[in-house]
Amino acid sequence: MTSKPFNLHLFDDRIAIERTDSGAALIISRSVPEAPLEAYVDERGKVSRETAGGQLIPVDALFGIYHLLSGPYMVLVTDSEVTVALGDGIEFRKVAKVAVLPLIKNNVPLTEEKQADEDRYLELLHLAISSHNFYFSLNHDVTQTLQRLSGVSPEDRVKKPLWQRADDRFFWNRDVVGELVAAKAHEWIVPMMNAYVDLRQNCSAGSHRFHLLFISRRSRHRQGCRFTMRGADEEGRVANFVETEQALLHEDGRQTALVQVRGSIPLQWHSPVSLKYTPRVFFGEAATGQAAARKHVEELVELYGPEGVVFVNLVNMKKDEQALGIRFKQAIDELQSKVLRYVWFDFHHECKKMRYGNLAKLLQEVETEFQKQSFFARAADGSVTHLQKGVIRTNCLDNLDRTNVVQSIIARRSLLVQLKEKAALALDGAHVLETPFPSFEKVFKDVWGNNADAMSVLYSGTGALKTDFTRTGKRTINGALQDGVNSVMRYYKNNFIDATRQDALDLMLGRFRPDPALPSPFLYPPATQGKLSSFMTKVFVILVAVFSIAMVLKPEEEVLPQLFLGSLLITFLVLILMARHLVTKGGKIGKELVAKPRLVPEPYIYSFYSA
CATH class of the missing domain: 3.90.190 (Protein-Tyrosine Phosphatase; Chain A)
Incomplete structure (x- = not known):
């Protein structure tokens, strides 16, 4: 893009998001923290023309609106890059950078505990968006296959905005653009698709010449x-x-x-x-x-x-x-x-x-x-x-x-x-x-x-x-070794990291919306860090107990280093046996140590981990 398709004008009392092609603007009030937002479309662009000034933020697309504890935030795509360029000006753009903008000038004041939760939600939101590849287009429906696109009538192409033609399964920001839908801000709603996209140009296969376009679309459901x-x-x-x-x-x-x-x-x-x-x-x-x-x-x-x-x-x-x-x-x-x-x-x-x-x-x-x-x-x-x-x-x-x-x-x-x-x-x-x-x-x-x-x-x-x-086309020794490394990393991440990744997804997709009236979801299940520190305390107690017994049986001062090293060895062997048991059996200790999703846990979470 030589110029951004949207210009966001930030004022004390409102935000005006202007389309640079038509001058029409989406106006959002910054004075009401409660949902739904006060928003409307100024098709004539009068507001934008009459309110020159304020902070200007060039924007490639709007990702969505999130209501957190202190008020609403808008996620903006501030930078993107073309990954696929086809005929008729069709582009697939990959999100490269986002910004999270508080929509209300004076957000709701929070207690120290609630502010800690708010910071955590913002971290999760950044984690989810930054760890996924999102693609979008302003003139092409990236969520549809070539076959489905061939079945779209010329009338629908003209009358229906892009978001209404998108495949709901691959429209990842669908549940966080509801207020834009209510404001009939059709030209500001840009479907975001999480996918792997690749275009290999000028391929040759014998006498055949072609571009290879490859798209793996991941469902949001x-x-x-x-x-x-x-x-x-x-x-x-x-x-x-x-x-x-x-x-x-x-x-x-x-x-x-x-x-x-x-x-x-x-x-x-x-x-x-x-x-x-x-x-x-x-x-x-x-x-x-x-x-x-x-x-x-x-x-x-x-x-x-x-x-x-x-x-x-x-x-x-x-x-x-x-x-x-x-x-x-x-x-x-x-x-x-x-x-x-x-x-x-x-x-x-x-x-x-x-x-x-x-x-x-x-x-x-x-x-x-x-x-x-x-x-x-x-x-x-x-x-x-x-x-x-x-x-x-x-x-x-x-x-x-x-x-x-x-x-x-x-x-x-x-x-x-x-x-x-x-x-x-x-x-x-x-x-x-x-x-x-x-x-x-x-x-x-x-x-x-x-x-x-x-x-x-x-x-x-x-x-x-x-x-x-x-x-x-064949298995290799290096490939087998890399599989071993990946398997170990999967084990660690699946047990200790994925719960946070799941929470981040649930927040980004709009499946979870923080409620200031409810207790913090981060209080339950108990923090994994607490369980780990409790576990390490028990290991330390085992070490002290073994060393103390050794001191009673052989109290000579000159053998203290040997006793300490022996105690470390025995403790290490105990840990090896415990680790072997956990990896092969799991059990109650394993259930306590692993991280668990906290925002929208599946129903089985409660029954399995409380058993």
């Missing part, structure tokens, strides 16, 4: 972290739901694209942390879970087409993952739908000892549905020649590492179909893992490897596992 948000809610919305679109923008003006989705197993289940390395899986009521699965399936069929959904389940056929897989299959079977297919492919079993060529067996299993679902295609003149008529939905336990590998081989196969490379479509181990175009294959693997890391960091806290395979 049931959004959270790996162990704080699992399964489905009562409306069938699942955790970690991602819609991935891989589009080819051909040199001759044609467009082709494939859409896949991933998401948590659509039942009511959870696996809360307790320091156990692999937390146990617990299930909600079967009837409630079945109802959630039905709603989830119905939405997928409605959104993605009449050829239905292929559910590719990659979880292990043993232990808790097997129990999940069995219940998942039962849920799909009970729906008795002809447009649903359930395929259980035990990824770890089939691909153990580096036998990734066995993924060809999975492609053979879904080949009929893959061909029926087809892909989206639009001719250079804008006419639609193909529609994708269904979707493949892939999941593993976390919908990250295994899922990304499988989605990449499906995407590779669809790309070859779109390019009409029949010679490369043999369903054998070699062909499913490589295209016959080495230079493009490197680009393809890099994009999918980046996607794996981007999706994993936001849900698990670290980069993805198995990305050496995604990026190179």
